[in-house]
Amino acid sequence: MSAPNPALTKLLATDGLLEEDERDLAAVVRRFGDEKLRPHLAEWFEAGTVPARELAPELGKLGLLGMHLDGYGCAGSTATQYGLACLELEAADSGIRSLMSVQGSLAMTAIHKFGSEEQKQEWLPRMAAGEALGCFGLTEPDFGSDPAGMRTRARRDGDDWVLNGSKMWITNGPVADVAVVWAQTDDPSTSSGRGKIRGFVVPTDTPGFEATEIEHKLSLRASITGSLAFTDLRLPGDAVLPEVAGLRGPLSCLSEARFGILFGAMGAARECLEIALAYAESRKVFDKSLSGYQITQTKLADMAVELMKGTLLAIHLGRRKDAGAITNEQVSVGKLNNCREAIKIARECRTILAANGITLDYPVMRHANNLESVMTYEGTSEVHQLIIGQALTGESAFR
């Protein structure tokens, strides 16, 4: 179990940048993590699963699911408050934060932003309460960073839509009640015959929907990941998200999730550093504390510097977002830096814990492994470098 390290807290001094309600929220989520998550995480990670359906109502009661959305049972928080909740959940485990992100930032945000009133009424209150779980199907087996190439097709058949195709790396997929699925539509009036990419609200009990759990993951093991397959899956005409067409739809949801991650990653980093500090103090090497050696202090100092920079960046971007002024490029700066530095911190902490660091008795290698996924999903580090590069040069170098 981690405990706040007073010296680290004093050095970071980020509390002074937060409002009282923001600090209170963070404290509640941290305590929830201490009591409901941390005691079980090693076991869940080892078993390669998480009781998502039991945890979701608890996260719902806390008001964390879709918390930054307004109305429909959602809490209507600020972006910074949402970010801090992500940070504290990810301090426990990236898989738990993923559960919250996919539910709130991806599935619920898609319905909230682009759904019809009926779709919102049907799904959002239950999803906010954690009674219904959602997933978000964009990535495909052969199309990750280039979603425009997706092969999943939605064909019009009278008033109905018929879906065929597959999605991969879908968090919550096998336990979801509803999937927001993005698919290529047909349009015979265009020269390619292709229309816009559209989003569909798909109840997972629709005939033709199949979810298969992805096993043998070495990362995000306390998270349920699946592949989705759609075989002549027939949907009524009103299953389409009416308010958006084109990749702008899913990409704007991803930007929301990326924002949560840039806070969350610093939670994972803080947890590792707190553990490493406590370990280095108690571990005796040649009759003195490991923390008394210059080489350890060099590591600790460098990690604290990066943790402080990343946390300040997160709060800065939170304030920008709350002011309505954040850009996608700035979110990319945060996601790129904070994931990259968090995984470095987790790995460096592992060296301080030495052999003990490789076990599930301590969370550092679990965090390091999780962060491999966190660096990859919602835009790989390379994609974010290209987004920032384009912003700086005006030249697109994606392809």
Next chain:
Amino acid sequence: MNIVVCVKYVPDAQADRTFSQDNTTDRTNVDGLLSELDEYAVEEALKLAEAGEGEVTVVTVGPDGAAEAIKKALQMGADKGVHVLDDAIHGSDAPATSLVLAEAVKKAAGGSPELVLMGLASTDGTMSVVPAMLAERLGLPQITQLSSLEIADGKVTGRRDSDAASDTLEAPLPAVVSVTDQINEPRYPSFKGIMAAKKKPVETWSLADLGVDAGQVGLESAWTKVESFTARPPREQGEIVTDEGDGGTKLAEFLAKAKLI
């Protein structure tokens, strides 16, 4: 039903707790919080209020920081708070605390409350006597240390578990009831609760507001006082017994040396 919950702001039991120079609990250099055992009383009050009509008022007696304890209870869902704050209260013992609480509870309830709920004990003083003292001062029946609680037909009924037996106790309302940590699972403040608490009313009363004479409370008037204290010695390093076929014998020798066998 109007329920008053008495709560205490205590130094965090996870931190290094100590005494101040005047041998009273150090409440300034250690982070404080709502006594965790009081969360069960707050939760029970919220459940009763949610099950019917009612309002939950949280009362605390304590220094400036005690406002934190009220805030936490309001974030959990209580409706309003009362903070009795007066420098003269510093160093009060249990009889004096119960005197102040009695007047505060009466004033908060506008006469007699229908139900007063309290925790099993504070996590700093851990005396468990204030509920009984408060009941005596209010002239109300008391049932303490309940692990279950029901309100029906103007009566409170509940179970008190002890080592040898479980008693079912009953008292007419109004009554003072203390509850254990077995009675429920306190809720976490929700995000909405945190935001709503900012708008809930909290009154701050002095001893004069309660008509309590400062001479009846505080360190000088206390019936008991701490004469001296010594820090607990640091925990000694454990001894590892390596089993080389004679582990049982070594273990027995260790226990004999400690006079445990």
